[in-house]
Structure formats: structure tokens, C-alpha cells
Amino acid sequence: MFTATANLILPSTTTGSFPRPRWFDVSMWGRPLDTCMLDVRFREKFQDAMAVVISDQERAGLDILTHGDLHVDEDMAGRAWHHYPLQRWAGFAGDYLQPEETTAPWLHYPPGTLLNEIYTGWRWPHVVDKIAHRPLDYAKLWRIAQGKTRKPVKFGTCCSQVMALFLDIHTPKYKDKREVIWDMAEAMNKELRALRDAGCRCIQIEEPTFHFMANTYGKNHEQVKFMIDAFNREVDGLDDVELWIHTCWGNPNMQRVMEDTSYANSIEIYLERCRGDVWTLEMKDRNQKDLELFTPFKTALKKKIAIGAVSHRVLQADRPEDVAGEIRKALEFIPAERLVVSSDCGFGRQGCNREIAFYKASAIAQGCNIVRRELGLATAYVPAADPVLQIDVVAGRDVTSAARGTA
Template sequence: MKTLFNKPLTNKKTLPTSTAGSLPKPAWLAEPETLWSPWKLQGNELTEGKHDALRLSLQDQQHAGIDIVSDGEQTRQHFVTTFIEHLNGVDFEKRKTVKIRDRYEASVPTVVGPVSRQKSVFVEDAKFLRQQTKQPIKWALPGPMTMIDTLYDDHYKSREKLAWEFAKILNQEAKELEAAGVDIIQFDEPAFNVFFDEVNEWGIACLEKAIEGLKCETAVHICYGYGIKANTDWKKTLGSEWRQYEEAFPKLKKSNIDIISLECHNSHVPMELLELIRGKKVMVGAIDVATDTIETPEEVANTLRKALKFVDADKLYPCTNCGMAPLSRKVATAKLNALSAGAEIIRRELSASS
């Protein structure tokens, strides 16, 4: 039986809340409300500042009543490139402009040789987080397909070959994170919402390679992106129904991934698509990260009620749609409070009806 921090999952709190990943960084560490913001500190001050920010982020989550906590991605500039920076075979000085997820152009580093990992990337940070709390902790890693979509490949000349190499590297990192006490390892795969043929031909298989041999819980986070203009503009082109999840869900249901993390609140995703993954645990995004408007607890509860028609209560994890790094800390904290309060409304309803 898999456990959360050595406690059987069957004994865990009903509807445990979580976040999809990033939370805003304090202004003394990086530029607020900005992705890829450069650090404001250097050397030992930066190391200490990152850990101070991690502690603050954890405290914000705890005060808001979040059940499965994370580092808020305080020690990394970006959810993909910070991991890649620590690998061999990628030249960050040799840059090319590519279209990321068929959506927006960006200057990215180049794969110039065989990719490999000399040492762990996040394990020391994960150990630090583990020392700060006895709550279950979740750690996010970029997924193989999203990693290849954030690079220019001048070596393998094959998206699939490069993805398999990244899957092996991610598996090494994931096993060390598990040993450091991480309860849930999440792989961020927004690319799963775009490259449907590749997802089904080899993307999910690569993801299963990345989780091979893990005993902790595993999750895949598939969203429609941060609340930045490129993503919100793209969403406007998707019509009145967003059925992208329909492409990957059947194969994901058969996969070894334990939890599927999704965007549900204020989206045009038909909730009935969750029926395609019935039996899986689902992190239901009940907080919109593309607006500063604070959800009411009842709005959160309403999203969860809709999801409960297709997800069993013991498999539903209330969550945010995506990371909240581009938001202000004040807004993000208020949204976390709303998430907890909305989940508590549903817990009471479930208790009253049982």
C-alpha cells in the first residue's frame, strides 16, 4: 500500500487540498508577478534567500489550510529550464527561437550533445522542505515532452529520442526525491494538451519510464498554462468547449500514473470528460490562476460538486488550475484560503450525507 508520509492513504483526510506548483516569490528575492525573473541576490545570500522564501511559502500554505504542501518552486526561476540548467549536453549560450507548444515564440537553449545528469538537482531543497513539516509534501518536475518543447535539438534530431533520454534522467531524480521523503512526485506536462499524436504514440510511455520503480505517489499535471497573455490569447481560440483532455485520457487511465491534475474552474473543459479517467485520483483545479479575482468558497465548492459526479470523493484532491507565480502574494494567498474553505464546505456536505 502506498503511503503519504508513512500513513496509509486510506486514512488520509477527505478531499486533501494542494497547489499545482509555483507560488509567488517575495519581492526581495525576485521581481514580483514575473516569469523567469532574475534573482536579486547572489552567492550565499541567494542560497539563504531561497530557503527563507521556501519557509515563507510553506507558512502561507499552512496558514491557508493546504493539506499537501510544496516548496512553491521558490528555489527555481522556471518550472522547466531550472532543471535543464543542471544537465550536461545543453548549451544556454547557443540559443534559437522556437515556438513553444505551438503558441508563442521564445529564445531557448540548444541541445548540443548527449544529455545527462551529473548530480541531483532538487534533492537538497526537498530535504530542506521535509525538515520543515510533517505534512505530506509534493514536488514538481518537468515532464519529458514539455522539456523537449522548451529546447532546440541540434544533436538527437528526434523529439522522441530526446524525450526518452530525459525520462531516464527524470527517473534518477525522482528516485532520489522519494528517498528524501517526498510523498507525491508530479510531472508537469502542459505539452500533453497540444501534441496529441505524440502523447499517445510515445509521450505517456516516456512518462511511465520517468516513474519506473517509484513507490511514492505520482501525478501528471496537464493544464492550459500560466495566466500570461500568450496562454489567455490561445484559450480564446479554442471555442466554447475545450476537449483536449479527451485525446490523452483513455491512455492515461490505463497508465501507472496515480493522480491526474487538471484545469477545471472558469474553463470550458466539459466536466463529463472526467468520466474517461474514473478510477484515477484527480487533482481538480478549482482556482483560476489567470485572474486576480478571488473565488468565493462557494464558487470553489460548486466546481468540486460538479467534479464529484465523475470522481469518487476518496479520489478527489482540490487544487489550483496551474501555478500562481505570476500573481501577487496577496492574491495567491487569498485564493489558497478560498480553496481550503470551499473544500471544507464539501467535506461537511459529504459527512452530513453519509
């Protein structure tokens, strides 16, 4: 079901996380949100930071906003993106070094590399008991964000599959990792249903591992088929929600975790075999590789495709005309009414600074306007590009209201 994008052509958004304001120096560290909010300093900083992130996205001109992942702790390379659920659900304990022989073959890196430092520096809980849902407070987090804007707020969360990559089983209650993934999928489903019941109608599930695994083992591998079933269980019952599925090729501290990347073995999975309405792809950082895969689907696309038109790994702030060029390339293979324009991945998770993230986001909104005008469509107002609202206005420059919305 299309909700947030229902009446929009070339809607603009970003994937999720945003850099924190420098003064937002508190984290939750596994505590319940209610406990944190009893601290008046945390309460003020958290709500003010959320207001700032929402305001920045509105000023950038984005059509669909995110909550910025501000509930996720500010830790090494964004580990807390995985850990937020793991620290709160029943069945997990401790923080341990990942064993050398991980089940993910693409997570081995030599000493002297940043990825080796990240993956040997991260610590993970052990599975020590039956996994069971405990509240993650997604509904409250969404209400805090949505209460600060009239634009739709897309709520994103990592999925059970990607969390399971790093877990070790230390209990006889589980025979293998599949049982762990399935119970986590059921726990997440309870949280997502509560989020839906609170009124959220745009939910993004982040990083199911189909594209990694299908690229390595093939799309019909037994493990891939299981992951599809587990994903569909995780999002069961969300029929009245616009469901986004985010995919990229890794983003710990802005790093690409593998070089051999292709959606060729997973395009059918995302378009036809798993539930969802919008599929996001990392494209800008991969030079739009794999866009041609959509040629057979162009006239019959049921889902919408969100392309990354700016990279989260490059610190050069994109220009609107650069984004417009990426959109024109995508329109050769994806109809305008099925295309969403976003970033490759999030800007947070020990990523780029706030100013660069802001101008990348605004370039997305302004680039969409350029192409909308070329297609004879109405444009969206971008406050950041309004001549009247610049911090410093050159004397004599035409800053009439007629200029609004043209940049």
C-alpha cells in the same frame, strides 16, 4: 500508491509555484545549489522564503503543501521552469532564439500580442552533445521544504516532453527529437529516484504533452504513443511514491496558450495508459468543461482526479462558497474518495501577487470544509479563517475557541 492523500477525503492543495516574497530577490542562474548556499545572503533569503511559503500554505489551511518552485529563477514569464534541468544536465549549451518553425503548431502568435513577446523573448540551449544526468538537487530542495512542516510536501518538476518542445539538435549524436526526449526521460528518472530515496513520497510530474498532442493529432498518433512510453520511462521505479501528473493548457505569465482545449482524446491515456496515481486537470478557467467524460469511469476509478477549483489567471480572490460550488459539480461525476481539490495551475511564473494567491489557496481549503460538512465528514482546521487569529478583531465579536474550524 496513495501516500499523501491516503486517508484524506477531498484533500486541498495547489498545483505548485507560489509568488515570491518581495524581498526574495536572488536567483540561481544555472549554478549548483551548494554553490548558491555558500553565499550567506542567498542561504538566509532562500531558507527564509521557503519557510514563509510553507507557513502561508499552512495558515491557508491546505492539506498537502508544495515547495513553491522557489529554486526556479525569477525570469521572463517563467522560462526557468523549463530551464532549471536544461542549465544543469550535460549535452546543452548557449541561449538561442527559437527558430520560427517550431514543432509545436500551437506556439505561433502574431506581433502585438503578449504570447508573441514571450515566445520570441525566450532563449533556449542547443543540444550539442549526448545528454546525461547531472544532479538537480531535488532531494536537498525537498528536505529544506519538508523540514519546515509536518504536512506532506509535494515536489513538482516539469517533464522531459515539455522541455523538448523548444530544443534544436546541433550534434550528429542524435538523429531526431525522440532520442533527445528519451535521454532526458532517463536523466530525470535518475533525479526522481534520488528524490524518492531522500524520503519524498509525493512527486508531481508537470505537463506531459499528451493532452496537447492528442487534442491536435488524435490519441493513437504515433508521436502520442511514443510520448506515453517516454513518460512511463521517466517515472519508472517510483512504485512506492504517490505520483501526480499535472496538466493545464499553458501558464507563461498567466496566459492561456490555446483556446481549443479538450481532454476528450487524452482521458483514456491518463487514466489507463500512463503510470500515476493522481491526475490534475485545468477546470475552473474552462468552466468545468469535460467533467462529463468521467461518467463511464465513475464507479471504477483507480486513480484520483485533482480538479482546478480556482483559476491562476483571474485576479479576483475566490470565495469559499465559490470553491464549494465547483466541488459539488465535480462530485456529480467523480466520487468524493477519488476527488482532490487544487488550483488550475501555479500562482508563480510571473503570475499573480502573493496576497491574492494566499486567499485563493485558503478558499480551496475552506471550500473543501463546506462540502465535507455537507457530506458528514470531519473538517480541517483553517487558521486563516479562525476569528481568534484575525489581525483586527471587532470589539464584542464572539471569538470563542468553539468557532475554530467552522469557517
